[in-house]
Amino acid sequence: MINEIKSGFNNADKLMQLKKACRGFEEIMVQKMLEEMDKSIPKDPLIKNDAQNSIYKSMYINAMSKKISDTSPFGIGKMLFNSLRAYVEYKKDAPLKKLKVKSLKMEMDFKPIKNNTNMKLIRKVINKAAKRYSVPKNLIYGIIKTESNFNPKAVSKAGAIGLMQLMPQTAADMGVNNIWDAQQNIMAGVKYVSKLINRFKNTKLAIAAYNAGPENVQKYNGVPPFSETKNYVKKVLAYANNKY
Numbered sequence: 001m002i003n004e005i006k007s008g009f010n011n012a013d014k015l016m017q018l019k020k021a022c023r024g025f026e027e028i029m030v031q032k033m034l035e036e037m038d039k040s041i042p043k044d045p046l047i048k049n050d051a052q053n054s055i056y057k058s059m060y061i062n063a064m065s066k067k068i069s070d071t072s073p074f075g076i077g078k079m080l081f082n083s084l085r086a087y088v089e090y091k092k093d094a095p096l097k098k099l100k101v102k103s104l105k106m107e108m109d110f111k112p113i114k115n116n117t118n119m120k121l122i123r124k125v126i127n128k129a130a131k132r133y134s135v136p137k138n139l140i141y142g143i144i145k146t147e148s149n150f151n152p153k154a155v156s157k158a159g160a161i162g163l164m165q166l167m168p169q170t171a172a173d174m175g176v177n178n179i180w181d182a183q184q185n186i187m188a189g190v191k192y193v194s195k196l197i198n199r200f201k202n203t204k205l206a207i208a209a210y211n212a213g214p215e216n217v218q219k220y221n222g223v224p225p226f227s228e229t230k231n232y233v234k235k236v237l238a239y240a241n242n243k244y
Contacts, residue, residue: 164189
């Protein structure tokens with residue numbers, strides 16, 4: 001790795017390449033650790049170990065690995081970078097620091113929860129999320145109704161999971177460690193909705209962004225001209241007017 005970095009770059013470029021390589025190493029290491037943790041989790045006999053679930057696990061592990069390495073709360077990539085930096089900068093007789101890596105422990109659960117989630121529990125979590133993130137309760141109900149029809153085990157063709165149909169990367173960004181858990185799923189989804197409302201200062205645009213992505217709302221400077229998104233916004237607002 002060091003020899004490749006040394007050739008053809010100035011010091012700033014070398015350090016940038018080294019940092020990128022260290023981050024990549026950390027991401028791969030974390031990914032392998034998460035995969036080993038997943039193997040140790042007892043399998044739920046009610047859940048099929050099919051290709052779809054395997055693909056989800058892989059997507060989620062990759063998203064979590066990238067998130068952990070990017071935020072680097074454990075500093076493995078940073079420690080490696082600091083250890084090799086002097087050598088890359090060609091400092092004469094600069095000794096390589098001994099790298100000490102503390103053990104990484106993390107709880108991770110990929111098992112879908114049993115289908116015993118009821119409206120009483122959902123209402124309780126929605127009320128909690130609404131207060132914490134200042135999002136109207138009826139809007140949350142409308143999104144959940146449209147996204148999953150209150151089914152905590154719902155999985156879309158695109159890989160969205162649970163009551164609020166979170167994508168693995170979004171779940172990782174919102175700090176979720178079990179996307180199947182009803183409370184974590186709702187809290188993360190509402191947190192994301194809150195961010196979209198704060199960004200666009202408009203509930204309708206936030207709903208559109210939840211469906212089509214904030215980039216598309218920004219691109220079209222309004223609700224994107226997609227029939228799916230237009231219908232989605234109408235459904236959420238219609239359901240939000242109902243009483244639950």
